[in-house]
Amino acid sequence: MSENTENQQDGRIIQINIEEQMKTAYIDYSMSVIVGRALPDVRDGLKPVHRRVLFGMNELGNNSNKPYKKSARIVGEVMGKFHPHGDASIYDTIVRMAQPWSLRYMLVDGQGNFGSVDGDMPAAMRYTEIRLQRMAEAMLEDIDKETVDFTLNFDDTLEEPTVLPTRIPNLLINGASGIAVGMATNIMPHNLSEVIDGLIAYIDNRDITIEDLIKHVKAPDFPTGGIIYGYEGVKQGFETGRGRVVVRGKVNVETSKAGRERLVIYELPYQINKAALHQKIAQLADDKIIEGISEARDESDRDGMRLVIDLKREAIANVVINQLYKYSELQTSYGINNVALVKGRPRVLNLKDMLAEFVDFRHEVVVRRTRFDLRKAEEKAHILQGYLIALDHLDEVIALIRASRTPDEAKEGLMTRFELSEIQSKAILELRLQRLTGMERDKIKEEYDEVMKLIAYLKDVLSDEGLRFKIIKEELEDVKKRFGDERKTEIQYLASEMRMEDIIAEEDVVITISHLGYIKRTSAYDYRQQKRGGRGALGGKTREEDYIEHLFVASTHHTMLFFTEKGRCYWLKVYEIPEGEKSGKGRAIQNLINLPTDDKIRAIIDIKDLSDKEFISSHYIVLCTANGIIKKTLLEDFSRPRQNGVNAITINEGDQLLEAKLTNGNSQIMMAIKSGRAIRFPENTVRDTGRGAIGVRGIEVDNDKDEVVGMICVNKEDETRTVLVVSEKGFGKRTDIEEYRITNRGGKGVKTINITEKTGSLIAILDVTEKDDLMITCKSGITIRMAVADIREAGRATQGVRLIRLDDSDEIAAVARLDEQEEQRLDEEAQEGMEGNESGQEGSSATLGEAPVDETPAE
Structure with a gap:
């Protein structure tokens, strides 16, 4: 099919194939959209409109240390000089670059109404004011040093940059989205600190794998925070440039x-x-x-x-x-589609590609900047050299100038007499008289020496690639120091995806659960060791009616079994417990496991590996209740985690689960009750039963006024362990286990601590060694860490020594044993903290001395 088109200029009729014409015109249009509108450049991560806005603001001197300018003025400047496509597109671009919920790192500092996360429209451009952010200035740095190519603007009257010489890896940190013709891009924002760590890792090793890069650039990092739910899509996006990321609020x-x-x-x-x-x-x-x-x-x-x-x-x-x-x-998925312009052509890029392109661009910028600086330095040295020649022959120069009829004659005379260039001669003629003084002459000599040193250094940079990459790394580290921040978006891995133990660093953490059910994990090193009797440090900010109830240490790779007072068992990996500040409240445990509102955690067991068949078939979970019931079940029955938990013990009405322990089947079991009595009997007197069984009587309890406070299980062969008991008012002591005679299960037991009004009721019983530490938590939130070795052994029926000083209204809420060795936890900070407490002080509170041991025999 063809179409006749008349050429009005010369009257000729040209035959054109309409199919070819449509194809050619559409390709031209689509390439114009791809290159000139919709896709970002891989080097600076900007589309033309963004680049023109930032360049226009820089040209106007609209910097971060200057007053704000009306947005309308910037829009007019950009539209009139560089972007003749309507004011709406330019103002929309400015608004987005000024919204903290749109860009991970804002490039425009806005003043006024720029909309809201509720979708409210921004105020008109005549009302709002803007200026560049400091980060945007870092993207424009060195633009005047011939670091990038310039091109003519739309009417060929001005020049604009084809790319910005950015120090900021903007494509990755702010991402981009756009729909071109026949293709689209959707690049997620990332964390600046992580991206720079990835860039430095790539510079150090060009053959680095994407798997190793992911250790630095972990996942997208959104300005609005949230939780990345599942990692497989993110990993796929890093490896191929296409993937899917699911984000939750x-x-x-x-x-x-x-x-x-x-x-x-x-x-x-x-x-x-x-x-x-x-x-x-x-x-x-x-x-x-x-x-x-x-x-x-x-x-x-x-x-x-x-x-x-x-x-x-x-x-x-x-x-x-x-x-x-x-x-x-509240849960949304985003398609990752990393399409950007590489040398003017659209390309799908993986993580390594994007980092490599940015490093190559920075290398090009450093080379071009160095060449520019070298040229300028050589020009300056050339002039200073002329000055020095003139100053060495000052009288002769002055006489020559005075004898010349015109400046041109003086210039020619200087060039001929002293073999100077035209530039040097002009500079000498323009030299101010004050520079002829002795001091100024010395300054010119010093300046010349400095410039020659700079020239030597710049030549070294141009000849040494290693030095250039060292400069790039230093500049990146400076950017990280100035603009880097913490991640906003959490990463939550799915259990089905991979062995998370390979990704999560193994370390010991302190896990705390409050009375109202808030849980968190904290590095064990955050808790300094103190001398017995110290005042303690704040271990968790809680509401007035809340206090820390459970506190223990576990590795991030282990699995925690949570037993509730209604006798149910739930599972949670330690690394799935959210990390928090030492003084923070933590996350409600209902967010992590499907715990009913009328139930609460009462006991926790730390298991290294639930898939170890030999271990789970040779170990048992021993449970005890407040009314003195005891039950033993094979660990294998608890080795298959279920979302909604399982029944661990059937609880009678008016009773509740109190304690759970892991044993090897050959332990000695001790149970203690509030009134100060304890019983000891062999574990083999309790036969193992299924998860749904009720259990048997372990100790006789007067249900009206007494209850079990704890249970310990000690191996027969472990002679290093002693029994530690602690009372509500902060008294405690250690006693040899052999002082408690073995009796039949279900008896009344013997006295374990002398209970008085001063000591308060028995609150805890633990088995400890001298290498252990104790973590004591009060209902007020105060926590103290102390060495068990500081608590001396005493008779079974004594009241013990004061472990922690309490206010009159305060009581001990929980006592936990830490199995850490001394040298593993005394880092420099803890050492300083311990030295500061040699006099037994924490803050302004003095340590109490050891209370006398009451040696009154048992009745």
Whole structure:
């Protein structure tokens, strides 16, 4: 098919094939969109409109240390000089670069209304004001040193850069999204510190694998935080340039004063509209798709996001959270599609490709900048050399100039007489008289020497590739120091994906669970060791009615078995427990396991490996209840984790599970009760039963006023262990286990501590060695760590010594044993802390001396 087109200029009629014409025109159009509008450049991570805005602001002197300028002025400047495509596209670009929820690292510093995460529109450009962020200035640094190519603007009157000479790896840290013709891009934002660590690792080893790079650049990092749920899609995106990342909002479970639970959404997935999510949740509740919600309201303010969902009394928090993830945008998935322009052509890039392209670009910038600096330095040295020649022959130069009729004659005379260049002669003629003084002459000589040193260094840089890459690394480390920050987005791995133990560093952590069910893990080194009787340090900020109830040490690779007071067992990997500050509250345990609201954790067991068949078939879980019931079950029965937990023991009405211990079947069991009595009997007197059994009587308890406070299981062959008992008011002692005679199971037992008003009731019984440490936690949140060796042995029926000084209204809430060796935990900080406590002081509180041991014999 053909079309006749008349050429009006010369009257000729040209035959054109319409199919060919359409094909050619469409290809031209699509390439224009791909290169000039929709895709970012791999080097600076910017599309043309972003680049023109930043360059235009820089040209106007709209820097971070200058006053703000009206957005309309910048829009007019950019549109009139570089981007003739309408003011809306330019202002929309400026707005997005100024929104903290849109860009991981903002490039524009805005003043005024730039919209909100609820989808509100920004104010018109005549109302808002802007200036460059410091990070954007780092992207423009050295632009005047011929580091990048310039091209003519749309009307050939000005020049604009084809790329910015950025020190910031902007493509990775801010990402990009765009739809071109026949292709699209969707690059996720990442953490600057991680990306720079990855760049440095690549510079150090060009053959580094993507698997090794992932150890540095762990995953995308969104400006709105959230949780990356599952890692396989992220890994695929890093390896191939295409993948899928699932992001969840962060939710906390809170309990109101009335005892009702509520969910608080405080971080959203990237690019999710909060107002729309709020409306959707309300709709899900109205339509009865999610049954447990009574009300949803937005309590967000300047202190942060807070979308509150009140739950009905019978609702289980974790179930409602999972339903919100399923039915609302609280869980959203994003397609990773790393398409960027490489040498003007679109290309799909993996993680290593993007890092390599940026490093190559930085190398090119450093070379071009060095050449420019060298040329300028040589020009300056040339002039200074002329000055020095003139100063060495000053009288002759002055006489020659005075004798010349015109400046040109003087210039020619200087060039001829002293063999100077035209540039040097001009510079001498323009020399100010004050520079002829003695001091100024010395300064010129010093300046010349400095410039010659600089020239030598710049020549070294140009001849030594290793030195160039050292400069690139130093500049990257400087960028990290100036702009680097912590990750905002958490990474949550799926159990089915991989052996997470290979990714998670193995270290010992302190795990704390509060009375109201908040859990966290903290590095064991955060707790300094103190002398017995010290005041202690704050181990967890809790609400007035809350206090730390469980505290123990475990490796991040282990599995925790949680036993509840209603006799159920739940599983959790230690690395799945959220990390928190030593003084932080932690995360509600309902967020991590499907724990009913009327149940709570009572005992925890740390298992190294549940897949070790030999271990699980030769070890037992021994359980005891507050009413003195004891039960033994093979560990194998607890080796298959289930989402909703399993029954560990059937609990009678009015009773509750108190303690769980791991044994090898040959232990001596001791149980102690509140009134100060303890019983000792062999483990083999308790036969093992299935998970659903009730158990048998272990010690006789007066149910009206007494209860079991703890149970220990000690191997017969372990003679190094002693029995430690602690009372509510902070008294305790160690006693040899042989002082407790072996009796029949189910008896009354013998006295283990002399209970008085001063000591308070018995609170804990533990088996310890002199190498152990104790961690004692009070209901007020105070925690003290001390060496067991500091607590001396005493008779079975004595009241013991004071372990921790308590306020009148305070009591001990939990006592835990730490199996750490002395040399493993005394790092430099702890050593200083211990030296500061040699006098037994913590803050302004003095240590109490040892209380006298009461040697009154047992009755």
